[in-house]
Amino acid sequence: MRHAEAVIDLDAVEANTRLLRRAAAGAALMAVVKADGYGHGAAPVARAALAGGADMLGVATLPEAVALRGAGIAAPLAAWLWTPGEDVRAAIAAGVQIGVSSLDHLAAVRLSADVAPANSDSPAGRVPIHLKVDTGLGRNGVMPGDLTRLLDAIASAERVGDVEMRGIMSHLACADIPGDPSIDVQVRAFENAIAAAEAAGLIPRWRHLGNTAVALAVPGARFNLVRCGIGLYGLSPFADRAGLRPAMTLHASVALVKRVPAGQGVGYGFTYRTSRESTLALVPLGYGDGIPRSAGNVGQVWLGGKRRTIAGRVAMDQVVVDCGDDDIRVGEDVVIFGSGDQGEPTADDWAGYCDTINYEIVTRIAPRVRRRYVGGSWGEVGDIAVGATDSGAGGSAQ
């Protein structure tokens, strides 16, 4: 009997990748598998996305990138969020393409250029970098006023063979609001940055500004590569599902059923009381598993063929559902969220219950919840722990 598990449909990830690649209409696709593949498991998702036609992989942090290499994934892979002084050497030695946002980042990369392996575009000892430009988001990336100095430094590092400017990248603030005037402003700023790079003698192969929303709905911001995260997992940045298939279904089994009298308080603070004699079902998932505490008395689950609202507060390990006079059995399946096809709540519904976004609902599912993988066109994957190191598909395009 399972306690709780997140079932990840790798066929859905593969199909979503194909859909996004078609939607991006000619742009290449980077599959974004940061934050352990938005909670789905970075390595299995990376393999499914590569099988679905992803050209490369992207993560935020250097350890995330090194872990993917440790899992046997050899595909082109970029990491863009790191602090100078961190162990960039390990990532460079693993053939990771490194995001550079400042002179300090560039200096740190150059110090470890000697360990860069050869790849199809450059000899050993030359680090492929992606210059990250702040076109208006106000987060990571070099500001336009500091761009020329950084470009000059990259150009001289290229001349001596320490780096190769593989890409130039930025990120949009309002990609999920097509038509928002900030998109045009950021696109123009990005075009200016590309022109400045070219003026400095740098011709980056990859020019990437957009995410899933851009792949689906903002043709003017695709350049020649889109970085897709949420869409891989079958969730849409828009109200419309856009033909995507949710990949994660979160299940638990009813751990205990009991009959209680009218007026029974349920959970910490007694924020719920039964209105009459009733059957309570104990569901062994709580905020320690990533269920938002704000779902108390509002979040719904699918149990016994209907949606039922959580009774009382979400505790660390469990929630309770008031099932009235329905016949509920120990071990019965509870779906917290899934595709919605049977009527169960979706990650979008949960985002609504908890005043957040679907991204957060899936990404926050904790390591304590076992992942079970189904599908996968490269062969049987079966049950593997999150971050497990089985070998699998890897691409070769750089």
Ligand SMILES: Cc1ncc(COP(=O)(O)O)c(C=O)c1O
């Ligand atoms: C820099 C960057 N690029 C791409 C993505 C992927 O965005 P999305 O999940 O909306 O496709 C993210 C996600 O937050 C990001 O931070």
